Amino acid sequence: MPSPHSSVSGASPPPRTSAPPPPGAAKDPTPPVKPAAARTSRPTAPRARPRLRVPRGVRRASGPVGLLLLWFLAAATGVLPETVLASPVDVVRRGADLIGTGELPQAIAASGRRAALGFLIGAAVALTLSLTAGLFRLGEDVIDASMGMFRAIPWVGLIPLFIVWFGIDETPKIALVALGVTYPLYFNIYGGIRSADAQLIEAGRMVGLGRIGLIRYVILPSALPGALVGLRYALSTAWLALVFAEQVNADAGIGYLMSNAQQYFQTDVIVLCLAVYAVLGLLCDFAVRLLSRRLLDWRASFDGEGA
Amino acid sequence: MTAVNGTNSVEVRGLTRAFGDKTVLDGLDITIRAGEFVALLGQSGCGKSTLLRILAGLDSETEGEVEVPRRRSVAFQSPRLMPWLRVWHNVVLGLPGGDRALAGRYLAEVGIEEYAGAWPRTLSGGQAQRVSLARALVHEPELLLLDEPFGALDALTRGKAQRLVADLWQRHGCSILLVTHDVEEALLLADRVLVMDDGRIAYEAEVGLDRPRDLGSPDFVALRGELLRRLGVDDASALSHHREEVTT
Numbered sequence: 304m305p306s307p308h309s310s311v312s313g314a315s316p317p318p319r320t321s322a323p324p325p326p327g328a329a330k331d332p333t334p335p336v337k338p339a340a341a342r343t344s345r346p347t348a349p350r351a352r353p354r355l356r357v358p359r360g361v362r363r364a365s366g367p368v369g370l371l372l373l374w375f376l377a378a379a380t381g382v383l384p385e386t387v388l389a390s391p392v393d394v395v396r397r398g399a400d401l402i403g404t405g406e407l408p409q410a411i412a413a414s415g416r417r418a419a420l421g422f423l424i425g426a427a428v429a430l431t432l433s434l435t436a437g438l439f440r441l442g443e444d445v446i447d448a449s450m451g452m453f454r455a456i457p458w459v460g461l462i463p464l465f466i467v468w469f470g471i472d473e474t475p476k477i478a479l480v481a482l483g484v485t486y487p488l489y490f491n492i493y494g495g496i497r498s499a500d501a502q503l504i505e506a507g508r509m510v511g512l513g514r515i516g517l518i519r520y521v522i523l524p525s526a527l528p529g530a531l532v533g534l535r536y537a538l539s540t541a542w543l544a545l546v547f548a549e550q551v552n553a554d555a556g557i558g559y560l561m562s563n564a565q566q567y568f569q570t571d572v573i574v575l576c577l578a579v580y581a582v583l584g585l586l587c588d589f590a591v592r593l594l595s596r597r598l599l600d601w602r603a604s605f606d607g608e609g610a
Numbered sequence: 611m612t613a614v615n616g617t618n619s620v621e622v623r624g625l626t627r628a629f630g631d632k633t634v635l636d637g638l639d640i641t642i643r644a645g646e647f648v649a650l651l652g653q654s655g656c657g658k659s660t661l662l663r664i665l666a667g668l669d670s671e672t673e674g675e676v677e678v679p680r681r682r683s684v685a686f687q688s689p690r691l692m693p694w695l696r697v698w699h700n701v702v703l704g705l706p707g708g709d710r711a712l713a714g715r716y717l718a719e720v721g722i723e724e725y726a727g728a729w730p731r732t733l734s735g736g737q738a739q740r741v742s743l744a745r746a747l748v749h750e751p752e753l754l755l756l757d758e759p760f761g762a763l764d765a766l767t768r769g770k771a772q773r774l775v776a777d778l779w780q781r782h783g784c785s786i787l788l789v790t791h792d793v794e795e796a797l798l799l800a801d802r803v804l805v806m807d808d809g810r811i812a813y814e815a816e817v818g819l820d821r822p823r824d825l826g827s828p829d830f831v832a833l834r835g836e837l838l839r840r841l842g843v844d845d846a847s848a849l850s851h852h853r854e855e856v857t858t
Contacts, residue, residue: 505668506690509683510704510745520703524694601694601729 389571394578397571406560411579413555414545417473418583421480422541428481429488429537437496437526438518450489458482459547466551476548483544484537491533495526528602531595538587542580618677619644619753619785620665625674626809627660634660636809637674642753642785649788649796651841652806658789661806662757665787679785682753683746687761689738691730691745698726701745708748716744719781720774736767740774747778754779756788760795772798776821793837797830798823805840813840 357365371391377383378390385393401407432450435442461482465475499522507521549558557576564572620642627635634657642648652658663669664676666684691700701716702708710726717723720740730738739759746754756775760768776799779786790796796803797817805813815837819829 502686502688502690503692506684506686507692507704508668509666510749512704516704520692520695524692527694601731 386568389574393571394574398575410557410560414557417476418480418541418545421477422484425481425484426488429485433489433492437493454486471552479548480541480544483540487536487540488533491529492526495529496522499525528599535588535591538591539584542584546580617644619679621677623675625672625676627672634809638810640811642787645783645785647779647786647800649790649800649803650806651790651793651796651803653841656806657809658806659757662755662789666755679752681749681751682755683749683751684755685742685746685759687758689742691738691741693730697728697730697741700730700741701748705748716748720744736763736771739771747782751784754784754786756786758790793834794825797833803837805837
């Protein structure tokens with residue numbers, strides 16, 4: 304939801320400013336006069352243009368809307384059988400049903416609980432490891448090499464091992480989310496700490512900051528932009544890990560709804576669940592972007608990246 | 611490194627610093643009197659900045675005796691402000707009990723108190739350098755070390771910043787060591803000018819001219835010619851070019 308929004312607000316000005324040169328260069332023999340006139344009589348210039356050009360936001364929306372329409376028509380005419388893919392109308396109707404019976408809210412709550420718990424554990428582990436590795440030479444030697452080694456293992460591939468270790472109830476699911484969250488957070492925070500500007504550290508030492516002061520006022524703020532990028536990756540990984548984890552013997556949650564639906568060929572429920580995963584992921588992304596804007600308002604480069 | 615008492619602010623004897631095989635400082639001696647303004651000239655890579663870093667306490671892998679006052683501050687070539695702290699917070703960073711009111715007093719002294727609440731990225735180069743000066747002064751240093759602080763500024767801004775430093779020095783009475791490669795800047799500001807070469811002080815000149823100094827006065831021009839010669843810029847055309855600039 305936030306991304307089309309940002310593209311509309313971020314994209315509509317460029318055509319207006321970039322549009323004048325081509326017609327001016329192509330038709331007008333006196334370009335030095337025209338742009339000045341266009342600048343003073345703004346209302347007339349843009350009004351003439353929409354007839355020729357569709358606003359960028361509309362053009363961008365036309366793709367997804369067209370696909371939805373195509374899907375609807377294919378389902379309505381029977382080209383697309385319900386056993387392959389349910390019609391969008393069915394999906395929406397099924398969504399309303401499942402909200403009415405309370406099944407969908409319950410599933411979201413169960414999945415959200417897993418994601419949140421796994422994220423908190425993973426974030427705590429990543430924070431501890433990255434601070435230790437980033438701030439202490441010994442920590443770097445011991446931790447960073449190991450993290451590099453473990454990263455080579457695809458974390459999804461650990462599901463069988465996690466089942467052996469933790470059984471098939473909640474624990475392996477939360478553990479998988481935690482694992483997926485740990486890597487992006489660790490590497491981004493560690494990288495951020497290590498990229499702290501040596502000149503600023505020197506300036507900090509010069510004004511009398513001690514080790515704690517340097518960490519508080521120089522090193523951690525330098526790591527913050529990287530940490531927030533890591534947080535965005537971590538949250539999207541958390542939902543991805545959850546999708547994988549919930550395929551394993553779930554008795555509640557969105558994955559449970561999906562695997563049930565699979566047994567009864569309810570493609571509308573499956574599509575609905577996918578949409579719910581997508582919306583939850585987007586909401587998390589939106590939250591991090593808001594957080595970034597608040598925390599990084601000292602950074603000029605962030606102004607162009609509004610939520 | 612120990613604190614000095616008496617009339618001298620800085621005493622350095624036989625200071626040697628090598629980076630690998632390259633000896634940058636080679637048995638250097640330097641003395642700065644309390645309240646004295648000393649400019650240190652030298653070509654790029656002659657070890658000026660190394661000496662300043664040693665006096666600042668940022669480099670301790672040295673041989674020789676270095677005595678400096680305990681309270682000393684540095685203004686670097688780039689302002690080195692923390693971009694995530696507001697201007698006032700940058701000024702009092704690391705100062706116990708430093709608050710916005712105190713920062714405001716020093717920002718007023720360098721003429722930019724209205725930017726106390728701004729982010730450093732919104733400042734111009736000259737403004738940021740003023741904040742950097744305020745941050746150095748807030749510690750009320752006995753020795754202020756300036757490492758080419760005006761090097762990156764345009765000519766107009768540099769002139770203003772130089773006058774500001776002259777004022778601040780008069781007011782605070784601290785010793786100043788100004789590292790620069792600009793002969794005129796050195797002669798405009800300093801009591802004494804040192805020329806560094808081959809890791810030692812190769813030449814020194816007392817600048818006995820009254821302040822504010824006149825770039826066109828014969829004594830100024832003569833001193834500048836001598837310093838340029840000592841710096842190895844004794845090309846006749848370069849000198850005559852400088853003379854023309856002054857006379858016109």
